[in-house]
Amino acid sequence: MGSPKAEQNGGLRAVILTAVMLLALAPMSPASANSQGDPENLQAQNISAVFDNASETTLLTWENIATGGAELNGLFSATYMLYRHTAPINATNLASMDHFAEVDACDAGVAGGNPFNCQGGTHPGHTVTFPVEPGTNGSFYYAITTMLSNGTEAAELLFNGSQIYDPVLEITRSVYTPFIISVEFDAAESQTNLNWLNYNSINNILPSTGPDALQIRVWRTDYQITRELGSYLLAEETPIAVLNATDSTYTVDVPPNTQRSSYYSITYLLPNYTESGDDYEDIRFVGQNTMSEPVVEDNRPPNQPILLSAEFLPNADGTGTTTIAWGDVAGETGETYRVYRSDQSFSTILRNDVSMLVEGILEGINSYEVQVPQGFLGFSYYCVVTVDATGVINTDTTGDACTNGIEENAFYGWVAEPTNVHAEFIGDRTTRVTWSDQLGIEGEIYHIWHTTYRVSGAQFVENQTMMYLGTVGDGIGYYDVEVPDDEYRTNSFYFVTSEALYGNVNGTYHYTGLVQNFFQVPFEDTRAPNPPRIKNAYSVGSMNLVSLEWFNEDENNESYSIWRHYGEPFGEDENDVSTIDSDGWEIVLGDIDATFTTSDTLTREFAIPPSVDRNVWYAVTITDEFGNFNGEIFAGFGGNAFKVAEDTLLPEGELSVFDDEGLLYDSTTLVAGQYTLRVQVNEDLGTTPTI
Structure with missing residues (x-):
């Protein structure tokens, strides 16, 4: 016995051989006399195109070629290509056209492998419905070519054979439907909100008042509505709402415990609209009045996951980690998970002593690590809760999703000092020292110290090796140090020590071991920057302006201010030094940010009053990025002040x-x-x- 494949090949050869013999012996059928074109080109026959006003579609029908030769075998692999054009279709315009449909000439399975069942008169023929676009008003020609198995597109384009002789008049109505803007399900309110734009908002031609006023009909289906299903919708479905002509929103109340996918569609029913007085409803759904993707309406609380494990492990630094693992809920997609904690077992997350630790854990992660702080000692109870893809949550917990009491002991390796001590110079002559309060005690106070080097616990001597700065209570966590004027130092160390009452100590105990309670500040800068230098200053009397240009100093993120004085701030000889605090100086422009200025100089222009003729002193001051301000003012070459003659009077x-x-x-x-x-x-x- 041969292999199944060999037997298949042999059987296929037998079928083909039989078909060829049948074709050779068969007499020429009468239908072959009516077939047009070269038989080898397998051209479509007896084409017909009829436009239907009701459905606004054109129905095309045609037959296969009716011959008795071996060319009928080619119908098994041939494909008809359908074309539509405003002019008769020929070889010239066909080259620039795209076909709108492809149809197999003959299905070998349906024909039983017999090519005679493919020929015209035996084969049932072909039917294609072409949906005509809305707003069409014209005559169109239809033609069919044949794509042969060798890749040749045979296009004889014979009238009344593979091309209609007379064009088809196609007249369709414009789209009269609303335009859906959004469809959103609100899980919290268990409602789906529909918003749309009415046609009259764009083109106000449809009746909205009186007996012929349009009615807005809202539909909900479990399947997508297409043009082919428009008639089915009217026949088999009932609108869920009929609204006034000007309505543009609708809210669907979704019943409790619902889990479904919905398609919403909106149509206009136009009473007495046609010439014959019939109602009209555009059910072609070629606009934007239906949904291509469903909205998921799910208010059914999801099941809770099953907890797989929960374990606490202490860390070397005195903290700890509790790892909780669970399995995803079967039947849910796109859900997330939350982890809740309490110091007592709980069956609802709504209890006041229950706190949420984390939310938004994606499906497939299946675990969470709880960071237990240093010094914690006690029992914790954890529950994992499911939130489905629409945000619905079951506030009741289940035993399978919760742990028993887990002992978390992170109270070893304890040091009687605050943690996370940090110091940073924040400008304005201030260094801010921050820390986390000491673990395991309450009511303690914290002392802040300054040194110029790393002092060890054995070297601690108050106000000798460690300079006392101040004290604050617990729960504050920071202290602002005032840095002396005109300092630029890089060797500042700040320490924070704690003093507290302990159960086994009489009075307070001040721990000065200096283990982890210090921080070195990279720098502190309270030194005023050099004054800027004015390059040029002059008035433009015809424009009532003063222009002032000064050099961009070698600072980072500095800002400048411009001042004005109407008197003689530098004395009669104009060689005294003035300051901004002296009488008579007033601000003109403040906080001129030079952070992103790369040029060598900066220029500002500002208005002066008309009809003046006077001498005015202008000065430029600088403030660096740390708030250090230089208020000194020097006149003359290389100074930061310049006398300007403000003259806006016309000469006489x-x-x-x-x-x-x-x-x-x-x-x-x-x-x-x-x-x-x-x-x-x-x-x-x-x-x-x-x-």
């Missing part, structure tokens, strides 16, 4: 006429002779006057 001039003897000529008429014109102005001019 007087024109006089003198005769040849140099005498003022004041007659209103001139006689023959030589005269001189003289112009006298009240101030220096930038250019020669023009007469």
Whole structure:
């Protein structure tokens, strides 16, 4: 006996051989006389195209070629390509067209492998429905080509054979539907909120009042609504709501304990709309009035997970870790998990002594590590709670999702000092020292100290090796140190020690072992920056402006301020030193941020009043990134102050006429002779006057 594959191949050869013999012996059928085109091209026959006004679709029908030759075998692998165009289709325009459908010429399985069952007259023929786009008004030609098994697209395009002779008139209505904006399920309220934009909001042509006012119909289905299912929707479904013409929202109340996927659709019912007075409802669903993806409506509380293990392990640093593991809830997708804790067993997370430790743990992670702080000693109870993909949670816990009491002992290796001591210079002459309060005690006080090197516990001597700064109570956790003026130091160490009452000690005990309670500050800077230097300052009288330019100092993240003085801040000889605190200085522009300035100089312009003629001193001061301010003001070259002549008055001039003897000529008429014109102005001019 041969192999199954060999037997299959042999059987196939027998079928093909039989088919070829049948084709050779078969007489030419009468239908072959009606077939058009070269038989080898297997052209479509007897094409028909009919437009249906009700469904606004065009129905295409045609038959296979009817021959008796061996070419019928090609129908098993041939594919019909369907085209549509506004003009008769020929080889020229076909090259630039895309087909809108493909149809297999003959299914070998349905035909039983017999090519005679594929020929026209025996084969049932083909039917394709083309949905015409809304708003169409025109005539169209339909044609069919044949894609042969060798990759050749045979396109004889014979009229009334593979191409219709007369075009089909296709007239369809525009889309009259709302546009769905959002469909959202609110698990907390157990409601689905629908929002849409009405057609009249864009093009106000549909009746909204009176007996012909449109009705908005809202539908819910378990399946997606498409153009093909529009008629089925009207016949088999009932709208869940009928609304007024101007409504644009609707809220669906989802029953309790629901878990479903819903498709929502919205249509307009237009009473008496057609020419014959019939109602019209656009059920083509070619706009945006239905959903392509369902909304999940799930308010059914999920099951709780099953706890697999829970174990506490102490760490070397005196802390501990409790690891909780569980299995995902079967039947849920996209759920997350929360972990709750209490010092007593609990059956609901709503109890006041129950606290949530973590939320949003994704499915598949299945564990969580609880960090137990140093010095903790006691029993903890944990429960894991499920939150489904829509946010629904079951506030009741179950025994399988909760631990028994777990002893967590992280109270060894204890040092009577605060932890996490840190110090940072924050500017404005301030270094902030922070810490975490000492474990295991309450009501303690904390002392803050300063040194210039790392002092050990054996070296502790108050106000000698360790300079006392201040004391605060528990629960505060920080102390601001005032750094002396004009300092730049990199050797500051800050220590925090604790003093407390202990059960086995009379009075208070001040631990000075200096084990873990210090921090070295990288730097502290209270030194004022160098004053800036003005490069140029001048007024532009015609624009009522003063322009001031100064050099960008070698600082980081500094800011500048511009000041003004109307008097003589530098004395009669203008060689005294002034300060911003002196009388008469006023701010013009403050907090000019130079953080991102890379140029060598900075320039600012500011307005001055019209009709003034005066000398004004302008000064520039600097504040560094730590709030250190230099308020000194120096006049002169290289200084940070500059006198500006603010002159916004127009110059005045007087024109006089003198005769040849140099005498003022004041007659209103001139006689023959030589005269001189003289112009006298009240101030220096930038250019020669023009007469």
